[in-house]
Structures are given as C-alpha cells and as structure tokens.
Amino acid sequence: MTISFDKLNLNPQLVDGLNKGGIKVPTDIQAKAIPLALENKDIIGQSQTGSGKTLAYLLPIFQKINSEKREMQAIILAPTHELAMQIDREIKLLATNSEIPVTSTPIIGEVNVKRQIEKLKEKPHIIVGSTGRIFELIKMKKISAHTIKTIVIDEGDRLLDQNNLTRVKDVIKTTMRDRQLMTFSATINNRTLDIAKGLMKDPEIITIEDKVQVNENINHLYLTCEQRDKIEVLRKLIAATKPKRGIIFINKPDEVEIATSKLQYHHINAYGIYGNASKEERKKALDGFRSGKFQLLVASDLAARGLDVKEVTHIFNLDLPQDSKEYIHRAGRTGRAGSLGTTISIATEKEVSLLKRYEKDLNIKIIGKSIYKGNLIDSNESNKATNKKRDNNSKKFK
Numbered sequence: 001m002t003i004s005f006d007k008l009n010l011n012p013q014l015v016d017g018l019n020k021g022g023i024k025v026p027t028d029i030q031a032k033a034i035p036l037a038l039e040n041k042d043i044i045g046q047s048q049t050g051s052g053k054t055l056a057y058l059l060p061i062f063q064k065i066n067s068e069k070r071e072m073q074a075i076i077l078a079p080t081h082e083l084a085m086q087i088d089r090e091i092k093l094l095a096t097n098s099e100i101p102v103t104s105t106p107i108i109g110e111v112n113v114k115r116q117i118e119k120l121k122e123k124p125h126i127i128v129g130s131t132g133r134i135f136e137l138i139k140m141k142k143i144s145a146h147t148i149k150t151i152v153i154d155e156g157d158r159l160l161d162q163n164n165l166t167r168v169k170d171v172i173k174t175t176m177r178d179r180q181l182m183t184f185s186a187t188i189n190n191r192t193l194d195i196a197k198g199l200m201k202d203p204e205i206i207t208i209e210d211k212v213q214v215n216e217n218i219n220h221l222y223l224t225c226e227q228r229d230k231i232e233v234l235r236k237l238i239a240a241t242k243p244k245r246g247i248i249f250i251n252k253p254d255e256v257e258i259a260t261s262k263l264q265y266h267h268i269n270a271y272g273i274y275g276n277a278s279k280e281e282r283k284k285a286l287d288g289f290r291s292g293k294f295q296l297l298v299a300s301d302l303a304a305r306g307l308d309v310k311e312v313t314h315i316f317n318l319d320l321p322q323d324s325k326e327y328i329h330r331a332g333r334t335g336r337a338g339s340l341g342t343t344i345s346i347a348t349e350k351e352v353s354l355l356k357r358y359e360k361d362l363n364i365k366i367i368g369k370s371i372y373k374g375n376l377i378d379s380n381e382s383n384k385a386t387n388k389k390r391d392n393n394s395k396k397f398k
Contacts, residue, residue: 008034011063017098018055022337027052028208029184034060042200043182044156044193047208049329053184054090057152062094064149065125067101072120072143074150075175076128077168079158081108082273082286084129086308087154091126102126107143109133117142131159131167138174145174153196156183160195172199214328217335220366221376222345222355230318230346231262233371237316237344238268238296240376245289246296246314249330251321253300259318260298269295301326310336317345320354324361344369 005015005026018024026034029047036043037060047053061074078084084106091104105119107129116133120142127134127143137143151172153159159168160183172181181200185192197203225233234248248263250256253274260272271285271294288294290309297309301321312334321327334341345366347355355366368379 003031009038010034010059011098011100013098013100014059014062014094017094017096017100020097021093023055027056029053029206030056030059032206032208033057033182033184036204036206037061037180037182038063040064040180042180042203043184043206044188044196044200044203045182045184045206045208046188047184047186047206049186050332051208053186054087054154055094057154057182057184058087058091058094061126061150061152062098062100062102065102067125070123071147072123072125072127073147074126074152075134075143075148075171076126076152076154077131077134077159077171078128078154079130079164081110081130082282083154084108085283085286087128091128104128107134107137113137131164131171135167135170135174138171145171146176148175148179150180150182151175153181153183154185156185156196157187157189157192158185159183160192165195169199214362214364215332215335215341217339218331218341218343220331220343220345220358220364221369222347222352222366223369223371224347224349224352227348231259233346234316234318235263235266235268236371236374237346237376238263240371240374241314241342241344243295243314245292245309245312246316247309247312247330247333248296248298248316248318249321250298250300251319253302256298256300263296263298270298271296272298274300301330309333311339312336313339313341315341315343317343320345320347320351322354324358327358328362 003026005018008026008031029045029051033043033045033056037057045053045056065073076087078087088104088106091102095102103124104126105124107116107127109130109132116137120137134143138145153168158164183196223233223237250259256272256274260270263270271288273282273285285297289297315330315334317330321330331343334343345355358364359366369376370379
C-alpha cells in the first residue's frame, strides 16, 4: 500500500509545498527515515542514487526548526561544492513552496571568507557546505555550534573516509551532545557503517534494497567504432540527434578537458567539469548548463555525482561504465518527470560485450545504430545501404 506524506506526521504546509513541486508520494527512504528523524533519532540511511535522500532529511529539519528564532539550528556537510549548492537550492525552493521562513546559506571553500562572515551575521537556520570551511568558521566563532540541533553527513561513504573523517569529527565535537546526527549515502560499506555507529547514539539503520528501476521512457542505443574515432562519431551523433540538453560521460577525469576542447574546436556548444578547474569555472559550467547557455556538459561520474538538472534529453557514453548500476545511474539523468530520454553509448567492438551485460542485468534492449547521410538509422538498415552501394558500384564495372 502506498503511503502519503500527510501520514508521516509532517506539517501540512510542508505537504502543500511538496505538492506545489509536483511531489505527491514519498519514496521508500523518505517513508522510513522521516518518522524516525522527527523523533530525533540518529540515522544511518542507505538508498540508491535518485531515491530522494535529500528530502528524507530536509523535511524533518524544516519541521523541527524554530523559524521565529534567529539562530543557526542545522549543519549539512557535503563532499563537493556542487552538491552543497544543489542542497541549498532545494532548501530555498522548499521554503518558498511551503511558505515556511527557513533560511540557509552555503559555506564552501575557495570563496571569499569575509563575504561568508557577512552572510552568517544574518543567522541562517541551516548551514550547508564543506567541512573544512565550516570548521574554520566555527573556530572563528562565526558559526554558533552550541545552537546546532542537527548535523547531516551527506554522501557518508565519502565524508567518512580516511581523507575527510578527521574534519567531520572536528565539526561534530563542537556541537552539544544531545544534537541529532544523520548520514545518508547510496553505498555504505562495513567500514563506513562502523565509523558512523561510533559517532552516533543508538542509531537507526535504514537500508533500502537497491532495486534497479529502469525508466521505460528512456531509449537505449549504441554505435560501434574504433577507439581513435570516438570523438568524431560523437560529433556526428550530436549533429544527427540535435540534443536540447545532454551530458557526455567520460571515465577518466583528466580526459574531460581534452574531449571538451576537441568538441569546441568543431563549434559544438559543450562545456566541461574537470578536476583541476577553479570553483568559478565549475559554477559557470553548471549554471550555464542549467540555463541552457551550454547545450552539452562533459563530465566524469565523480564530477557529475549528485548533479540534478531538469530536461536533460540525451546521455552520451563516450566511455562505457564498468558496471550495470553505473550505466543505469547515468541513463537515469534523462527521461525524468514523464519526459522521453535517450542514452547512446559509443563502443568499440571489444566493448560490445559490456553492453550485452547491461542488457542482461537490467533486462533492457540496447539497439545498434549507425549514422548514414547525417541521420541515425538502425544498423541493419546501414548494412543494406552499404550492400546496395557496393552492388551499384559492381554494376558500373561490369
């Protein structure tokens, strides 16, 4: 039986706000996490990408915040600047739609700290951002840790790893002992689970089975070529399909810039998110892509993690992901909200076996295509055209 948001003890204003945003029914992670979070329980939640984890913690935070008080009441830690900005946008949208005056500000590194201090003088209810800069501002007494009631560790598999754990602990230690602690992630291994348990008091562990949900609104296609010809095939593919908004996935982050430059050389409206780009460049890429200024975004899985952009019509796999789950995560960025989407993979002959594995694991059909006279046609039609051309040439020489 499908449960509704008003059965989760949520404020009617929040439910109305969700309805305005077209969100009618809670996902599994939301249905299980929200009641526990409202009871102030510590939570470790695991649920697949795109399952609504952000709202699973934002809705209880909104309900518990005393918006009449001008004080900081929640901290949300995020591993990337893009994810922090995305969460902040979701907070602001929820506040607008629900007409609940909850305020927030993003606090991330590589940004003028004086400007951030000015924003913090307004005492936003929710601070969302990177652990390093947040801890720095706590030490400077610009973030009042003693008033924080809830801390969320988003993408816990990354923030609780050996590179980030110390800073996360530093932030937690500055807050009162009775504060609530929640972490959510698409994947949580045993090590991460043990670390999270060690930080919390009697945590509730929620694991949503990773059901591979294949969106029937997505067409799955592929073309084959030599490795050295992939960019040229992609260029022709873009001309043939004319995507309104597309994401091009590349496996190695250091090759994103190279691919982007090659596409731009051919006057293709593409922009890349790559590892060594400045924060300003990354923001420019994402803002430009969202607004439609850039038609195509070139990214690795890491750079695109947590990225949620509406009206993506095409996904292009210039490199194939190594497993079926990653394939469907990429594909799932198109065909949203009932719209149609297309995922096209460019594979070498050796990589076709990977495509066959995706088909088997996901119970989908990935249809072979070719480009003929600037149009995308079925591979068998291409073979007929090639044979016809060969026959005509043969007749000329008889």
